Amino acid sequence: MKAKMEYDKLKKIDITMCLKFGLMAGLVLYSVAKTGTPSNLLALIEILAVYVLGQILPQKIKILSYIISSVLYFLILMNMMVFTFSNSFTTLLMFDNIENVSALSTSLPLYISGIVLIAILALLPTRYGSIKTGYSRAISVTFIVLFYAAATLITRQTPLMAGVNLVENIRLKNQQMAKFRLSPAEKKKIYQKFEKTSFSDDYPETQKQPNVIVIFTEGLSAKVLDVNNNKDYNLTPNLDELASESIDFTNYFNHTAATYRGIRGQLYSAYQYQEGYEDGISDISKITDTKLQSLPMILGDNGYTSRFINAEPYQAVFSKYLSTLGFDKVISNKKKLVSSTHYLPDKDNYNLVFKTAKQLSKSSKPFFISTYTYETHVGLNTKVKYGDGSNEYLNKFHNMDASFGEFYKKFKNSDLAKNTILVFTTDHATYPDPEYVKLFDDPRDVFISQIPLLIKYPNAPGQRLDMKGRNSLDLAPTVLDMVGINSGKNYFLGTTLFGEQKSNLENLTYIAGVPSTTDDGDVKAIPVNSTLGKEALEYSKISFNN
Numbered sequence: 001m002k003a004k005m006e007y008d009k010l011k012k013i014d015i016t017m018c019l020k021f022g023l024m025a026g027l028v029l030y031s032v033a034k035t036g037t038p039s040n041l042l043a044l045i046e047i048l049a050v051y052v053l054g055q056i057l058p059q060k061i062k063i064l065s066y067i068i069s070s071v072l073y074f075l076i077l078m079n080m081m082v083f084t085f086s087n088s089f090t091t092l093l094m095f096d097n098i099e100n101v102s103a104l105s106t107s108l109p110l111y112i113s114g115i116v117l118i119a120i121l122a123l124l125p126t127r128y129g130s131i132k133t134g135y136s137r138a139i140s141v142t143f144i145v146l147f148y149a150a151a152t153l154i155t156r157q158t159p160l161m162a163g164v165n166l167v168e169n170i171r172l173k174n175q176q177m178a179k180f181r182l183s184p185a186e187k188k189k190i191y192q193k194f195e196k197t198s199f200s201d202d203y204p205e206t207q208k209q210p211n212v213i214v215i216f217t218e219g220l221s222a223k224v225l226d227v228n229n230n231k232d233y234n235l236t237p238n239l240d241e242l243a244s245e246s247i248d249f250t251n252y253f254n255h256t257a258a259t260y261r262g263i264r265g266q267l268y269s270a271y272q273y274q275e276g277y278e279d280g281i282s283d284i285s286k287i288t289d290t291k292l293q294s295l296p297m298i299l300g301d302n303g304y305t306s307r308f309i310n311a312e313p314y315q316a317v318f319s320k321y322l323s324t325l326g327f328d329k330v331i332s333n334k335k336k337l338v339s340s341t342h343y344l345p346d347k348d349n350y351n352l353v354f355k356t357a358k359q360l361s362k363s364s365k366p367f368f369i370s371t372y373t374y375e376t377h378v379g380l381n382t383k384v385k386y387g388d389g390s391n392e393y394l395n396k397f398h399n400m401d402a403s404f405g406e407f408y409k410k411f412k413n414s415d416l417a418k419n420t421i422l423v424f425t426t427d428h429a430t431y432p433d434p435e436y437v438k439l440f441d442d443p444r445d446v447f448i449s450q451i452p453l454l455i456k457y458p459n460a461p462g463q464r465l466d467m468k469g470r471n472s473l474d475l476a477p478t479v480l481d482m483v484g485i486n487s488g489k490n491y492f493l494g495t496t497l498f499g500e501q502k503s504n505l506e507n508l509t510y511i512a513g514v515p516s517t518t519d520d521g522d523v524k525a526i527p528v529n530s531t532l533g534k535e536a537l538e539y540s541k542i543s544f545n546n
Contacts, residue, residue, distance in 0.1 A: 020124040021047070027077060027121075031084040035434045039155040043080055046158050047073065049147055052140045055131040062128040072160065074122035079159035081114045086433045088445060089162030092169040093512050096275050097258060108379070176513065176537075177274065180546040190542050191291055194491045199477055201486040202498040207458060209303065210483055211420040213357060214370040214475075216263055217400060218377045220426035222250070222450040223440045224397050231440070235386065235397055238405030242424060242454050248464045249453040249497060253518040254428045255471035257447040257511050260321060262427030262472075263372060267294045267325055269476040269492035271510045273540035277317045284317070287544045288324040293490045295476040297326035299368045302485050305360060307331055309352050309371035314342040327370070331356065345382075346375045346400055350407035357416055366483075376400050378431050393439055421482055422456040425475065448509045448516055448523050453497075457482060467497060469518035470506045493539065510536040 028043045050072045057065040079089045086094075131137055151158050157165065182190075222228045227240045227248075256265045260275045270292060277284055296306040306327045312318050313332040322330045336348035344352075353371050360367035375382050381392040384399035404424070411417055429449035430436055437443050451472065473494030480486070481496035493505045509516045509523075515533040516525045527533060 016124050017126045020121055020126065021051075023121055024073070024077060027118075028080055031080045034084055035087055037083070037087075040080065040083065040159075042151050042155065042158045043076055045147055046076055046151075046160055049144045050076070050160075051126065052131070052144060054126065054128045056137050056140050057128065059128060059130075059132075065128040066125065069126070069128075070122045074118060075163045076159040077118040077121060078115070079162050081111075081118060083159075084434075085111070086431065087437060088432075089157055089159060090166050092166065092173065093258060093447065095166060095170065096278070096512065173274075173513065177546065180273070180541050180544075182541060182546075187542060190538060191491070194493070194539060194542070196490050196492065197487065199480045199486045199488065199490070199492075200496040200499040200501070201481060201484075202496050202500075203478075203481045205457075205482055205484045206460075207419060208484065209366040210458060211357070211361065211366050211416070212299070212304075212368045212423065212479060212483060213353065213420060214368075214423040214479070215353075215404075215425065216266075216370065216372045217424070217426045217452075218259065218372065218374050219428060219430045220376055220400075220452060221430040221440070221442060222252075222452045223442045224430065225452055228450075228452075229440060233386075233394065235394060236401040238401050238408055239424070239452070239454070242404075242408060242422075242456065243452075243462070245462045246422075246424075246454040246456040247460070248462070249455070249467050250464055251450060251469055251521045252453050252467040252497075253448060253469060253471040253509060253521075253523075254426070254451050255473045255494075255509050257428035259372070259427045260318075261511070264294075264321075264325060266425075266427075266472050266475045267296065267370075268292050268543075269473050269490075269494040270543055271473075271493065271505075271536045271539050272543035273513050273537065274544065276321060276544060281317050281320050284320045285324060287546065288321075289545050290542060291491065292543065293488070294326040295479060296328075296368055296370075298476075298480065298485065298488050298490065299483070300326065300328065301488060303365055304368045305363065305365050306368040307356055307360070307370075309344075309349060309356070309369070311344040311349055311372055311374040312342065313337070313344075343374045346373045346403035347406065349373050350403050354407055354410050354414075354416075357420070358414070361416060372427065373400065373403070375403075376430075378433065391435075391439070393435055418458055420458065421479070423475075423479065424452065424454040425472070426451050444523070446516065446523060446525075447511055448518065450521065455482070465497070469521045470497065470502065471509060471518060473503075473506055491542070505532065505535065508532045508536060510540075513537065513540075 024047055025044060032038060032040050050069055054065045054069040082090045131140055225236045225239050226233060227243050256262055256271060261272055265272060276287060279287060300306060308322055308327040308330045310319055310322055310330050310332045313334055332344060333348055333352050337344055349371055353369060356369055376396050380396055382396045382399040384395065384402055386394040386398035389395060411422065429447060429451050431447060432442060432444050442449060474497045477492050477494050478497045481498055493503055495502050507517050507519045509518055515528065515530065515536055516523055
């Protein structure tokens with residue numbers, strides 16, 4: 001009887017094992033098929049390696065074996081899920097943005113369901129401690145060692161190796177942040193190194209103190225615009241019209257990512273090692289209290305009034321962050337928010353931009369208005385559909401263009417067009433998840449790409465200028481050049497795009513401490529301890545008040 005009960009117990013475990021490993025293999029194969037990444041088949045061998053590890057450990061500690069194996073299975077499957085949706089294993093940048101997980105919006109339930117399924121699969125029991133002889137254990141250990149040696153040669157990472165790298169990167173970041181706590185004398189020395197008292201004066205402006213509107217579109221690579229691809233989607237006719245009537249800066253790259261770094265970094269012409277909210281919302285005002293000068297601050301010193309339109313007024317961290325950028329007021333329209341996710345739709349965002357511009361234009365003071373439009377965020381779909389509405393990327397980019405088009409038509413037919421510089425750009429490049437890469441032929445494994453910068457100056461003809469890999473550090477100094485401001489204390493790293501003399505950092509993208517160059521439009525990773533990497537890191541020590 002006892003033998004039969006033991007047999008029945010093992011039989012149930014074997015059935016569970018078949019279910020567990022069958023489903024895990026299915027998830028891996030689905031991910032490989034969806035992303036077109038054959039090297040990720042190594043995850044199957046990695047799952048086998050974890051199973052073998054569970055058999056090597058003595059049966060008397062099978063509970064510990066179960067815990068270790070379950071955690072490792074979970075990490076493998078979790079990273080495969082992340083790769084399926086993002087074309088990358090979990091990175092430090094993703095980890096830093098956990099604070100903003102709500103931004104996944106309508107895709108969030110799918111992610112949560114996936115995590116729950118993965119947890120259940122990881123926790124399903126298997127046999128443990130079945131490899132008992134010293135010889136068999138030696139063979140098994142050799143298998144695991146040889147697998148990881150081979151995997152290192154075939155690819156940079158397996159799911160588990162990526163998890164280990166993430167933990168190591170978090171450790172290194174915390175170690176690096178500890179070095180940012182400088183004495184007043186040390187800070188003063190760095191400030192002095194980067195301090196300037198003037199801006200380049202290279203643009204032949206024809207107006208005195210024109211108004212300025214700067215639009216930061218969420219996650220938009222230049223390839224999305226029809227004018228920059230040959231896809232015949234007819235996806236962005238309104239932005240194509242703007243491009244033909246503006247100065248279209250081509251071969252121009254994002255200098256950082258993601259949104260927090262992207263918006264602040266462009267307004268301050270600066271790098272920052274951290275996002276700025278890691279110590280919690282209560283410390284944002286303290287950590288952003290530096291000597292650095294932003295575009296709205298400098299414009300304010302020269303008689304401008306300023307507004308920033310917040311697309312996420314109920315996102316407490318983001319709202320607090322925006323309040324520190326130097327604008328006179330941060331405003332929104334809470335009556336128009338999408339009720340389920342509390343963001344301002346692009347159409348209503350642009351309506352508020354136009355309404356605010358018309359109101360401020362009644363004053364004798366010039367104005368600076370900036371906004372961040374949200375509906376192109378990864379994971380979002382929109383009510384406005386493209387074609388049959390089956391592709392969320394085409395839907396949201398079409399919605400973006402239609403919303404801008406309504407605004408642009410009103411803008412051109414108003415008095416604003418006579419004395420207002422209109423700037424259309426983005427906070428950072430589009431994240432290269434598999435669907436985006438497939439649609440726009442933009443294969444890359446980094447968060448760096450050419451981004452749009454379209455600047456319409458009153459009565460100026462349209463033209464295209466090749467920037468040869470310069471980046472968005474140059475946005476703020478370019479705007480100041482175009483409004484005729486050429487003096488003022490600043491710590492800008494960039495220079496005007498109209499000038500021939502550029503700084504040595506204008507072809508360096510720096511994301512979470514990782515430097516890459518974009519010389520002549522060719523993206524290349526460079527060592528952290530390279531000359532440029534060290535200079536970006538040094539500047540980051542004064543980006544925040546650590």
